Amino acid sequence: MKLRNWAKTTVLAGAMTAIAGFAFAGGTLRYATVGEPPSLDQHVVTSDLATTIAHHIFEGLYTFDSTNSPVPLLASGEIVSEDGKTIVIALRDDVTFHNGQAMTSADVVASLNRWGKYGSRGGLLFGNVESVEASGPYEVTIRLSSPFGPWKNIMAFINGGPAIYPASVVEGAGKEPIAPENYIGTGPYKFEEWQANRHVELIRYDDYASPSGDADGYGGARVADFDTLEFIPVPDVGTRVAGLKAGDYDYAESIPGDLYADLEADSSVTTILNGGPIFGLVFMNSKDGPLKENFALRRAIQTAINKTPALQVAIGPKNLWRANGSFLPNGNVWYSESGTENFSKGDAAAARAMAKEAGYNGEPIKFMVSTNYPFHYDTAIVYTKQLAQAGFNIDLQVYDWATLIEKRAQPDQWDLFFTHHGFVPDPILISVMNDNYPGWWTTAEKAALKVRFTESSDPAERQAIWSEIQGLIYEQVPTMKTGDVYSYNIASPKLQGLGEATLIWPSFWNVSK
Amino acid sequence: MFVYTFNRLLALIPTLLAASILVFLFIHLIPGDPASILLGDTATPEEIAELTRAMGLDKPLWTQYFIWLSNVVQGDLGTSVFFREPVLAVIASGAETSILLACMTMMWIIVLGIPIGILAATRHGTWADQLASGGAMLFASVPTFWLGLYLILIFAVGLGWFPSSGFPSITDEGGVFNLRYLMLPSLTLAAPNAALIIRLVRASMLDVAREDHVRTARAKGLHPARVAIKHIFRNALIAVAAAFGFTFAALVSEAVVTETVFSLPGIGRLVVQSILRRDYPVIQGVILIIVIFYMLINLLVDLAYARLDPRVSLS
Amino acid sequence: MSAITSFLAIFRGRRLATFGLIWLLIVVVAAVAAPLLAPFDPLDFDPMVRLSEPGWPYIFGTDHFGRDSLSRALFGARMAVLIGLGSVLVALSTGGLIGMLSAYSTRLGHVLMRLVDVLMAFPALLLALVLMALLERSVLNTIIVIGVVYATTTARILFGLTLKLKNEVFVDAATCSGAGHASILFRHILPNLISPLLVQASFIFAFSQLQAAALDFLGLGLPPEVPSWGNMLSEERIYITRAPWLLIFPGALIILSVFSMNLIGDAMRDSLDPRFKDDIAGV
Numbered sequence A: 001m002k003l004r005n006w007a008k009t010t011v012l013a014g015a016m017t018a019i020a021g022f023a024f025a026g027g028t029l030r031y032a033t034v035g036e037p038p039s040l041d042q043h044v045v046t047s048d049l050a051t052t053i054a055h056h057i058f059e060g061l062y063t064f065d066s067t068n069s070p071v072p073l074l075a076s077g078e079i080v081s082e083d084g085k086t087i088v089i090a091l092r093d094d095v096t097f098h099n100g101q102a103m104t105s106a107d108v109v110a111s112l113n114r115w116g117k118y119g120s121r122g123g124l125l126f127g128n129v130e131s132v133e134a135s136g137p138y139e140v141t142i143r144l145s146s147p148f149g150p151w152k153n154i155m156a157f158i159n160g161g162p163a164i165y166p167a168s169v170v171e172g173a174g175k176e177p178i179a180p181e182n183y184i185g186t187g188p189y190k191f192e193e194w195q196a197n198r199h200v201e202l203i204r205y206d207d208y209a210s211p212s213g214d215a216d217g218y219g220g221a222r223v224a225d226f227d228t229l230e231f232i233p234v235p236d237v238g239t240r241v242a243g244l245k246a247g248d249y250d251y252a253e254s255i256p257g258d259l260y261a262d263l264e265a266d267s268s269v270t271t272i273l274n275g276g277p278i279f280g281l282v283f284m285n286s287k288d289g290p291l292k293e294n295f296a297l298r299r300a301i302q303t304a305i306n307k308t309p310a311l312q313v314a315i316g317p318k319n320l321w322r323a324n325g326s327f328l329p330n331g332n333v334w335y336s337e338s339g340t341e342n343f344s345k346g347d348a349a350a351a352r353a354m355a356k357e358a359g360y361n362g363e364p365i366k367f368m369v370s371t372n373y374p375f376h377y378d379t380a381i382v383y384t385k386q387l388a389q390a391g392f393n394i395d396l397q398v399y400d401w402a403t404l405i406e407k408r409a410q411p412d413q414w415d416l417f418f419t420h421h422g423f424v425p426d427p428i429l430i431s432v433m434n435d436n437y438p439g440w441w442t443t444a445e446k447a448a449l450k451v452r453f454t455e456s457s458d459p460a461e462r463q464a465i466w467s468e469i470q471g472l473i474y475e476q477v478p479t480m481k482t483g484d485v486y487s488y489n490i491a492s493p494k495l496q497g498l499g500e501a502t503l504i505w506p507s508f509w510n511v512s513k
Numbered sequence B: 001m002f003v004y005t006f007n008r009l010l011a012l013i014p015t016l017l018a019a020s021i022l023v024f025l026f027i028h029l030i031p032g033d034p035a036s037i038l039l040g041d042t043a044t045p046e047e048i049a050e051l052t053r054a055m056g057l058d059k060p061l062w063t064q065y066f067i068w069l070s071n072v073v074q075g076d077l078g079t080s081v082f083f084r085e086p087v088l089a090v091i092a093s094g095a096e097t098s099i100l101l102a103c104m105t106m107m108w109i110i111v112l113g114i115p116i117g118i119l120a121a122t123r124h125g126t127w128a129d130q131l132a133s134g135g136a137m138l139f140a141s142v143p144t145f146w147l148g149l150y151l152i153l154i155f156a157v158g159l160g161w162f163p164s165s166g167f168p169s170i171t172d173e174g175g176v177f178n179l180r181y182l183m184l185p186s187l188t189l190a191a192p193n194a195a196l197i198i199r200l201v202r203a204s205m206l207d208v209a210r211e212d213h214v215r216t217a218r219a220k221g222l223h224p225a226r227v228a229i230k231h232i233f234r235n236a237l238i239a240v241a242a243a244f245g246f247t248f249a250a251l252v253s254e255a256v257v258t259e260t261v262f263s264l265p266g267i268g269r270l271v272v273q274s275i276l277r278r279d280y281p282v283i284q285g286v287i288l289i290i291v292i293f294y295m296l297i298n299l300l301v302d303l304a305y306a307r308l309d310p311r312v313s314l315s
Numbered sequence C: 001m002s003a004i005t006s007f008l009a010i011f012r013g014r015r016l017a018t019f020g021l022i023w024l025l026i027v028v029v030a031a032v033a034a035p036l037l038a039p040f041d042p043l044d045f046d047p048m049v050r051l052s053e054p055g056w057p058y059i060f061g062t063d064h065f066g067r068d069s070l071s072r073a074l075f076g077a078r079m080a081v082l083i084g085l086g087s088v089l090v091a092l093s094t095g096g097l098i099g100m101l102s103a104y105s106t107r108l109g110h111v112l113m114r115l116v117d118v119l120m121a122f123p124a125l126l127l128a129l130v131l132m133a134l135l136e137r138s139v140l141n142t143i144i145v146i147g148v149v150y151a152t153t154t155a156r157i158l159f160g161l162t163l164k165l166k167n168e169v170f171v172d173a174a175t176c177s178g179a180g181h182a183s184i185l186f187r188h189i190l191p192n193l194i195s196p197l198l199v200q201a202s203f204i205f206a207f208s209q210l211q212a213a214a215l216d217f218l219g220l221g222l223p224p225e226v227p228s229w230g231n232m233l234s235e236e237r238i239y240i241t242r243a244p245w246l247l248i249f250p251g252a253l254i255i256l257s258v259f260s261m262n263l264i265g266d267a268m269r270d271s272l273d274p275r276f277k278d279d280i281a282g283v
Helices: A002-019 A048-054 A105-118 A122-126 A151-156 A237-245 A257-265 A295-304 A307-314 A348-357 A374-389 A401-408 A444-455 A459-476 B002-029 B034-039 B045-054 B061-073 B087-122 B127-139 B144-158 B175-210 B212-219 B224-250 B254-261 B267-277 B280-308 C002-009 C015-037 C069-104 C106-120 C124-134 C139-166 C169-176 C181-217 C229-235 C245-270
Strands: A028-033 A062-064 A070-072 A075-080 A086-091 A129-136 A139-144 A189-195 A199-204 A228-233 A251-255 A270-274 A278-284 A364-370 A393-399 A416-421 A479-485 A488-491
Touching (some): A028 A237, A070 A075, A086 A105, A105 A122, A105 A129, A105 A139, A122 A151, A237 A251, A237 A488, A237 B144, A251 A257, A257 A270, A257 A488, A278 A374, A295 A348, A307 A374, A307 A479, A364 A374, A364 A401, A374 A393, A374 A416, A393 A401, A401 B034, A401 B267, A444 A459, B002 B061, B002 B280, B002 C124, B034 B045, B061 B280, B087 B127, B087 B175, B087 B280, B127 B175, B144 B175, B144 B254, B144 C181, B144 C245, B224 B280, B254 C124, B267 B280, B280 C124, C015 C245, C069 C139, C069 C181, C069 C229, C069 C245, C106 C139, C124 C139, C139 C181, C169 C181, C181 C229, C181 C245, C229 C245
Parallel strands (some): A028 A228, A028 A251, A364 A393
Antiparallel strands (some): A062 A070, A075 A086, A129 A139, A199 A228, A251 A488, A278 A416, A278 A479
């Protein structure tokens, strides 16, 4: 059976290329990924790679346009009550799931509730949610205990966000990611198969109902041009680059900065910058060890470090990084210079004096870093040297990512650890805002500001409060930002419709070959 | 021979049991746990503990081992933590790549190794012999990943003759033509092993030439060419048997590196990835199957030797 | 003195093996004198000179940290020798002891050789991988893991060789004259095994280099901050076209050293007692 199948396709494909030889819609997009995602379940998984694949399958009620503002996707609009406590969301009535069922308010309520209870970012919103109810076949009402400004931003952020699944799938689903056979969404592509280490394959969903309006960011019309999207794990970055140049892949992600100049000059390759920068973060332990509650010592560490050499070593070309202390980049509405004068002092003498004053006597400071991401490791090497020059006794512990994740959950195992953070459209989504995130930053000052920040729905007021929070981060130093990194991907010049830059994750609706 | 084979098979069982205990112990002692990897950055300790319990990973190690063992005896290798698929299915999808890669590698080894080895032996002491022996040893001295990187650069990126990486199944679009994806990896893997075979063929042929029964055959007036051909053939077969053993050992050993360089969805990379993901059931399952396979291949090679080489007896 | 002369006699008329010996001497000198020879600190970096082409003052160029490749290569020689000698030591001492004891005492042999069988059921690199994942990445652990992997083959070989010697006349003579077990093993049998052990050692040395490089490549070998040839290749492999010298130099060093050691081992094997020749596989 299978044998006959391939024979047929081979003959057919041969005949087609012989006769045709012209470009037409369809075909396969071959995308070289950095690896395999842990799961595509958007509620619980926050891996960027998972979202890159999954946002073709699953959709939320809202998404972002090119200015990172939330716009309706499965919703058609909403009415928020005067007191900001009741949100009535109208749903589009033309949407069907990949299993053929129509999407109704029952599916939305079930999905939101599971996400609220178990989702990675669900708690942010559901801390304030009293109830979610279907108030009509295509209408959902959310009641809040207090007004919550960033609700729409959180709902529009599909990564760890409220993707809409059929009610039958989410019923009984807990914290554990749902299984691949239940990957049923409403998106322009549907899940076909996942072959371990070989590929995740999506195929076009022919009954897709697109939102109306011109395409703008992730908003507006979505057209699936490819027959198949194939996401192929190619962990070795050299192989990703070689494979794209050789024509084996149409798109390859996460390419090292040092190759940028060569690839830019290469006519067989298109480079696509990511619009939102990622940034490294060095978390400090607020629960245990010498850094616990010793903000003065943390500030000493912060003062010792000059961020620029690390960015030069880890990233390379100047146009791919900014030594920027604001948590969101310049030009973004959340940009703030509050506290950033302390971002990158690199003053070893001052740091030494500050450390002494903070009562530091050369106790070892355990700094955990993973080799899975070369940029983490390179940066940590540079920081370790700078800290040593300022008299800190740094015990650099190099692990693989899995070990680091386990160790960082144990407060007695570490003092500093390195990770990175993807671009987020609302600062509430930054990991340090989460009290449970390793590092466990839970000071009274933070808590007070956080309440004010989430209760306000006035954009200007929220920006001002965020500025205060950022200032507090530079004062209490629960984490140190390492600077903005503009990662980039490469594509075959044959791809049409990719645009200049990627908004957050690459998307392949409205793209053709 | 029958009795011998049976005894050998019987002897595999305790070895296998010991090996499985060893693997189980090793794997579970590696720090890191699948639950926290699966749940990601924002999971709370309670959530991780809950999932750990749900996966049965909170039970004492011995209990876990016996549960696993009793399932294995019933043919159930468990479910992959990462893929949420039966371990057997995950392994089966990797096995296609690994077996095809091994077969192609073996083909290169035989096609390149045996003729060059015979050539070196028949031209013993000449420049051709020195070139073959020296070249073989040089190739055996090259790190496989280094060779692989340059093969990709030259033959995939530069010349565009072969695909650089990945391997679509031969049951998918492209059919058997997809085997071209294995061209560069199989050559990479063949290089050091072909060298082994060249040297093996050369040495055994030189030995045979000195041996008594050849001299006797000649003395009996048999035609020297017939003697040579017959023994060349027999030695070539011994070499093939050895190649078989070496290659299938390499299938998981050196192939780990080759599969990583060429991003092949094979068993070797599955092991490394599963270790990194702490996907215990997959690691245990794969290693169990590899070990069985490896021991069976060793047995087969021994049997083949016994059949082909009159000097070896199976007592 | 005569030992050295007879060792050197092996190389008479073997130009390639002689070349191998000379190259290895160079590596050893580099390893011993690395701090004196290295123009820069192998760990010190300077982002301003990163990815410099080979030239002056960076003869082998610099890597993406701006570290001097020549200095790293010299300290890498130190690692190569350390890993080689270390794994040989571990493999020969543990494997050799197990092999000899097992052959000498049948009862002990039954237990010990079953243990070896279990370990040999794992393909070499796989065993090393699992062990390295379990242990922390360190120089010592890398040596132990590679050593253990080759200890199994060494045990098998020594088992066979000791069995052959056990029944020879001189052993009987020693037993009759009242020599103890230890004395027979170490004063009578062991001296006869020195040359096959040396041959085996040379092959283990060669293979350990490739194994260590493979582990480094997979990120499960030496700690990344240790300058070794394998780490140099592994860390800089994305620069294969951007800065080709970063792959060519360390690659060539590994190939030359493994090749040299193989040539030496081969020459030594050819001059072995014919009784032992078949037992040592080598390349």
